Amino acid sequence: MKQTTNTILMIRPVNFRMNEQTAINNYYQKVLDGILPSTVNNKAQIEFDAYVEKLKSYGVNVIVVSDTNEFDTPDSIFPNNWISFHQDGTVALYPMFAENRRLERREDILTTLEKQGFLIDNIVDYTSAEEEGIFLEGTGSLLLDRVNKKAYCALSPRADEDLFIEFCEDFEYTPVVFTANQTVNNKRKAIYHTNVMMCLAETFAIVCLSSIDDKKERKNVLKHLKEDSKQVIDITEEQVNNFAGNMLQVNGANNELFLVMSKAAHDCLTQSQKSQINNHCKIISSSLDTIEACGGGSARCMMAEVFLPKE
Template sequence: MSQITDTILMIRPVAFRMNEETAVNNFFQEDLDIKNAEINKKAQAEFDAFVEKLQGVGVHVIVEHDDLEMDTPDSIFPNNWVSFHKDGTIAMYPMFAENRRKERREEVITRLENEGFVIGNFMDYTAAEAEGFFMEGTGSLLLDRVHNKVYCAISPRADEELVIEFCEDFECDPVIFTANQTVNGQRLPIYHTNVMMALAENFAVICLDTIDDKHEKKTVVKHLKESKKEIITITEEQMHQFAGNMLQVKGKNHKYMVMSEAARSSLRPDQVKAIQKHCKILSSDLTTIETCGGGSARCMMAEVFLPKKDL
């Protein structure tokens, strides 16, 4: 079983802007004082350049286009509504923002079937939305696929009972904790686990300073060490530059830790060295997407682990 894949799904935006429905608890979002059409144009240019870089090193990127009629400003972050698993299972997730629920489109699943992937089973958690409970895919759930563990920071977008249900369904051990950031002098929950933590094959990048509870912090560290992960810590300041929002992928000849230019620039030389001991770094400028969307490189990539049809 592999922790990383060479195939990712990405959604090219057509109506990208700052999503007013997610801004209530995504404290990474900021308003850019330019027109939405201009924001979308800039986001498309960043998206295209990012895809080109990934494809340039041999990552298989399946690009699906968003539907303009849907008015889905956050569709560029598909990993929140869907995940694709090695046994052919597709999981669909309950989303906090109502306008993000429209991102779940059958065309995306059909596209993967047309690409030759085998889909065997659906795990649909979306009914929880009606009850007001959410669990936003691999934004909320960091999957250690090799050691069958799920790391999750509980927040308004990650309900503990749903996380436990997911772990039972996928036969994983939950590692549940709370991660906070300082907002106007208050410690408030970080909206997604994957902005404070990234899990690679042999290492983890994590902002331990966000885990205020000492016991929870010890537990997370214990689990990472048990799984033989080198722990590379980042500061809260670096986290705000999206240094926790990274994803390791396989290229043609090398493995890459993929991140934004802002994240890459925020890293100290010793942190860069620690990552490069394990793999190369690939970074791309995602300034508009990060500023308005409050998400970065990792959020834009939905990993595809589905089996391929035998030709």
């Protein structure tokens, strides 16, 4: 098994804006006053294109599919929430909290991958859980340690414990469950996605330990990471607010490892944190200010990792 891949699927936005349906429990979204929706979308496209070019320049294989105008899908730029791809040729489809996000699921995207020589043997579809108001938003909710077969999940309105356990049984992962909180108007509220406060790489993990309020749960997360010989790099809640948890390790040219993050995430890291990361791999960062502000997601959310076997 591999923890990282060289192939990334990304969706280029056509109607990107702040999604009012996700803002209910995504406290990172902001309204950009006085800016026309078309301007917001235009800025997001510029950031998206520059980000893709940067990844490609390091040898990452990026498959770009454009969103369509068929539906109103303001968050389509974050495909990792509705789909995940696995090394045995399995694809998982996930139930989404926001109704307009369910429209992002597109069969033609699977066809595109198959045309590029990727093999899809099996589809595991959890989407019927939406009818019961139960959600598990892909690798936003699930952090997969593919090598050690462990899945980390911070429970929230978008990550149901029973469905998470079901996923772990289906894919043979050991579940590591906890709750991660952030302070919103002086109250502790669940962070909407695990991948906002934690990132798993081959030899290290970035995690906001202070967001796991329950000491037992925090100890358990640390125990699992240390058991698997991962160096733990702790980040603060303030850094989480700048998307320092929303990073992904990828393979570039000659299998070189890189940690991908936004410019905001990179800029908020301390010198010591950067050198700890650099001991393991190089950093790639790209400016995603508009996407982060309106979408409440960052570099990690924009990349769906393709682990499918090739013909």
